[in-house]
Amino acid sequence: MECAGWQAKLVEQCQAQQQMAEAAVLVKEERYEEAEQIYRRILNADCSIAQAWVNLGVICGLTGRLDERLEAFDQAIRADASSYSAWFNKGVALTKQPNYAVAQDCFARAAALAANQPLAQAGLGFCRGMLGDLEAALAAYRRAVDLGLKNPQQAFFQLGRELFLQEDFHTAIVVFRAGIRALGDHLDALLLLGMALHRVGELQQAAEVLLYLLSIDPEHDEGLTIYGHVLAELDCYDEAFDLYERALAANPKSALAANLLGQLHADFGRTHLAIPLFEQALQSDPKAIGVLVNLASAYRAQGKLDECIATFRQLLDQKPDLELAIHGLLFSYSLAGSAYAETMLHEGQAWWARYRSNSKAATGASKEPPLPATVLRQEQKLRIGILSAEFTGHCVTTFLNSYLHHYNRDAFEVEAITPVYLSSDVEAGLRRHVSDVLKVYDVSNDEARRRLKGRNYDLILETSGFTRNSALRLLSERCAPVQCHYIGYHATLALDTIDYFIGDEDTAAADLQQQFVETLWRLPRPWLACTPSGKFPLAHSTSSSRHIVLGSFNQLAKVRSETLAYWAAALTAVPSARLIIKDRLTSDPGICARILDELRGHGISEERIDFRGRHASWHDHLATYNEIDLALDTTPWSSATTGFDALAMGVPLVAIRGDAMVSRMSSSLVRGLGRPHWEASSPDMFAAIVKGLADHWQALREEKPKLQQEVLASSLYNAKDLALHLNQAFAWMIEKAHRR
Numbered sequence: 001m002e003c004a005g006w007q008a009k010l011v012e013q014c015q016a017q018q019q020m021a022e023a024a025v026l027v028k029e030e031r032y033e034e035a036e037q038i039y040r041r042i043l044n045a046d047c048s049i050a051q052a053w054v055n056l057g058v059i060c061g062l063t064g065r066l067d068e069r070l071e072a073f074d075q076a077i078r079a080d081a082s083s084y085s086a087w088f089n090k091g092v093a094l095t096k097q098p099n100y101a102v103a104q105d106c107f108a109r110a111a112a113l114a115a116n117q118p119l120a121q122a123g124l125g126f127c128r129g130m131l132g133d134l135e136a137a138l139a140a141y142r143r144a145v146d147l148g149l150k151n152p153q154q155a156f157f158q159l160g161r162e163l164f165l166q167e168d169f170h171t172a173i174v175v176f177r178a179g180i181r182a183l184g185d186h187l188d189a190l191l192l193l194g195m196a197l198h199r200v201g202e203l204q205q206a207a208e209v210l211l212y213l214l215s216i217d218p219e220h221d222e223g224l225t226i227y228g229h230v231l232a233e234l235d236c237y238d239e240a241f242d243l244y245e246r247a248l249a250a251n252p253k254s255a256l257a258a259n260l261l262g263q264l265h266a267d268f269g270r271t272h273l274a275i276p277l278f279e280q281a282l283q284s285d286p287k288a289i290g291v292l293v294n295l296a297s298a299y300r301a302q303g304k305l306d307e308c309i310a311t312f313r314q315l316l317d318q319k320p321d322l323e324l325a326i327h328g329l330l331f332s333y334s335l336a337g338s339a340y341a342e343t344m345l346h347e348g349q350a351w352w353a354r355y356r357s358n359s360k361a362a363t364g365a366s367k368e369p370p371l372p373a374t375v376l377r378q379e380q381k382l383r384i385g386i387l388s389a390e391f392t393g394h395c396v397t398t399f400l401n402s403y404l405h406h407y408n409r410d411a412f413e414v415e416a417i418t419p420v421y422l423s424s425d426v427e428a429g430l431r432r433h434v435s436d437v438l439k440v441y442d443v444s445n446d447e448a449r450r451r452l453k454g455r456n457y458d459l460i461l462e463t464s465g466f467t468r469n470s471a472l473r474l475l476s477e478r479c480a481p482v483q484c485h486y487i488g489y490h491a492t493l494a495l496d497t498i499d500y501f502i503g504d505e506d507t508a509a510a511d512l513q514q515q516f517v518e519t520l521w522r523l524p525r526p527w528l529a530c531t532p533s534g535k536f537p538l539a540h541s542t543s544s545s546r547h548i549v550l551g552s553f554n555q556l557a558k559v560r561s562e563t564l565a566y567w568a569a570a571l572t573a574v575p576s577a578r579l580i581i582k583d584r585l586t587s588d589p590g591i592c593a594r595i596l597d598e599l600r601g602h603g604i605s606e607e608r609i610d611f612r613g614r615h616a617s618w619h620d621h622l623a624t625y626n627e628i629d630l631a632l633d634t635t636p637w638s639s640a641t642t643g644f645d646a647l648a649m650g651v652p653l654v655a656i657r658g659d660a661m662v663s664r665m666s667s668s669l670v671r672g673l674g675r676p677h678w679e680a681s682s683p684d685m686f687a688a689i690v691k692g693l694a695d696h697w698q699a700l701r702e703e704k705p706k707l708q709q710e711v712l713a714s715s716l717y718n719a720k721d722l723a724l725h726l727n728q729a730f731a732w733m734i735e736k737a738h739r740r
Helices: 002-028 032-045 050-062 066-079 084-096 100-113 118-130 134-146 152-165 169-183 187-199 203-216 221-233 237-250 255-267 271-284 289-301 305-318 323-334 341-363 395-404 424-431 445-454 472-476 510-515 561-573 589-601 618-627 641-648 665-672 683-694 697-702 704-712 719-739
Strands: 382-387 412-418 436-439 459-462 482-485 500-504 519-523 549-552 578-582 609-612 630-632 653-656
Touching: 002 032, 002 050, 032 050, 050 066, 050 084, 066 084, 084 100, 084 118, 100 118, 118 134, 118 152, 134 152, 134 169, 152 169, 152 187, 169 187, 187 203, 187 221, 203 221, 221 237, 221 255, 237 255, 255 271, 255 289, 271 289, 271 589, 289 305, 289 323, 305 323, 323 341, 341 472, 382 719, 395 719, 424 436, 445 472, 459 472, 459 719, 482 719, 500 665, 500 719, 510 519, 519 719, 549 561, 549 618, 561 589, 561 630, 561 653, 561 683, 578 618, 589 609, 618 641, 630 641, 630 683, 641 653, 641 665, 641 704, 653 665, 653 683, 683 697, 697 704
Parallel strands: 382 412, 382 459, 412 436, 459 482, 482 500, 500 519, 549 578, 549 630, 578 609, 630 653
Antiparallel strands: none
């Protein structure tokens, strides 16, 4: 009987092996359901066959049933704890969750069971790298190579790629370099190495790596594209254009190359060339996030706000929690004045609630850790951190410098916090005015917040809001006892950890408080003061016209139907007037046609409109103001930088006062200059002001030098006075926080 039982068992095992071989063939043919049925029949007959459990787990993984996959591998281990295959496959499965700590233990068990297996060592290396033990990871990879690992370069690449995807760029760089140094060139690794160097701001090194990649494969379309992107950031624009076009020639379906080429055209004001490239990219990748964001931004630049908002909403239908799209949508809402004020507030608050929920779910945090109690230091300096993406020479810099160059260094210690790479020259210039520059562009959000909290700031001033490269998300947790916004954005941030929004009696008027979550702080002077990047040209008239010359040098994104209704009223009231419209986007024939068509609908002949393009230099741009007699405001997105420029060049600004902060920036200028009679709140009033000034066009030209001197001596250009009032505001905010 014992012999018969043994023979029956042997027959069953042979049958199981034969059935498993048949199932393996079905798996190769991707007939997973049939293969799974075979494995389940085998296991119903004998649940102790570990390899059948392993193979079943592999099928579960291939068909997306990840929990069942892990359960099958656990069953295999229970059936045979010495199964290398079971431990190894469980380790692989756990890296996908990811659970690197437990996966590392599984690979270690597998390696102990089969010391000559290179894959187990490679798995160990991967997990150790993801857990931050880079030295041990590289040692395990070297062991795997010694054991004859097939395609060892790919193993290094996979670890580096995963670190890159998790935005641990510094560690990824070390891994890629170690793999290339030990095993030779690997094109994908070279590409990601260049991209990682770019992400940490090492642009010259990134360029060298990518150029080396292209020396190996001159038609590598991704290499050409990323190299072009790096060169564009190094201001080598002609070379970047050439590289993008070569990339598209090598691969006409490259969504990345089409997108970046389109973005570069958009940066130079050629949105009519950019939009077809974005559409081309979307044909290759209809759900490409970056392309849709750029397309929406191009519509906004063209003044097509409705199309812009619709595109952002289309993107958010796909990705409801995409930060880029949310920021773009909220920024676009803000440009419409009060029209979207309620929607902006509601959707902004909803976004921050989702963002916090998602962040806590990802980190496992149950609640925000409290900051230490505020201590008001009587003898020590108050510590201010300025979180800004605009230290790079952005127009905001001219206003931010008014504080940075003149704050009280005896009472305040100011640090710059930059979420973007700064060139060595820009950083050196910034360090002359701050005690330190804290870089947070190359670390995770959690690490950035840890650094902010570790600096023990009394107050953090944020300047970017929902504009490009913003790091506002860092302040969704309280990183300082006082957090406030100033300068760079002109509507609510909808974030309850931002305590104050700094403006003045116009931009932060009490009647606007209902549009804000933040408490509006009103400076007792114009909220901005300009520190220009150079000396203004002498203001004088160069116009030979015997009639008034009107002008607007605002970006054309501001020149929409609301603005054109005001301008048409003025042009109707002064039939002899001519209008100069100057902006880089006048190179876009579609934008010019839109403006002319709409003015024609108001009865204004296109012969009265003169479009001008960009100038290469700031000085030449400003000198063009000498050709005009009156500067016309825009609405609901009013003049800010261009208003300062016009007034400083001795040109009166006819302002339009609206019912949102974005619509009152020009009001702050003319009222701050003591010219409230240059402010209108309706097209008829606007036309009357323009006509009244136009009646004295000769005097306007003669008085340009006098007005220039008055403006440059006014509070609009008094940086010391602004810094004094901001110092007082910061000290009061900090003291109030101490009292809480």
